[in-house]
Amino acid sequence: DTAVSQTPKYLVTQMGNDKSIKCEQNLGHDTMYWYKQDSKKFLKIMFSYNNKELIINETVPNRFSPKSPDKAHLNLHINSLELGDSAVYFCASSLPDRTYGYTFGSGTRLTVV
């Protein structure tokens, strides 16, 4: 039973398209995140939601918009995809107590052609 699941696992799409990545967690965690792992393998936070409320919004193009319909879901919608958006995107969740660390999904590899 997957704790943090994100779909799709692979996504290949053309420049200019709009796409969404879905994330769901069944851990009862209050906080969810979207991370981007770039070509240099750095993990960079994009967004963080706590109980459906946006609490972190790093410098990310407006083309990226997170949506949290409830505290178990955090979806990422990307408009007008660009070549530079190609990366692996990870969803994660955590308890308020950071000592327990984050639980990550298995990632979505986005390739923009």
Add this chain to the structure above:
Amino acid sequence: DQQVKQNSPSLSVQEGRISILNCDYTNSMFDYFLWYKKYPAEGPTFLISISSIKDKNEDGRFTVFLNKSAKHLSLHIVPSQPGDSAVYFCAASGEVRVSNYQLIWGAGTKLIIKP
């Protein structure tokens, strides 16, 4: 400006020996440090953590050491096993005015355990 650095992109260790992965940080206000392990095509998984009030935390074969004066932490794996082959990420966090509790990540070290 990288606040968390893992200067070794890769490390190769013989099975059964000790693996030592290093991590340096620049912000002395970080107060919590974590290690994550990542296999290909999977998300990172939490391995072990340490609070800045401690200098050592042990969990089975894994021990994390923290040297606050040197702003350095290390992960020791002993004995190393083939299943330990993965990328290891170091991460740090601080309170609201430091990192707003968000994790600041190193670039990772790829550990290869040779049979």
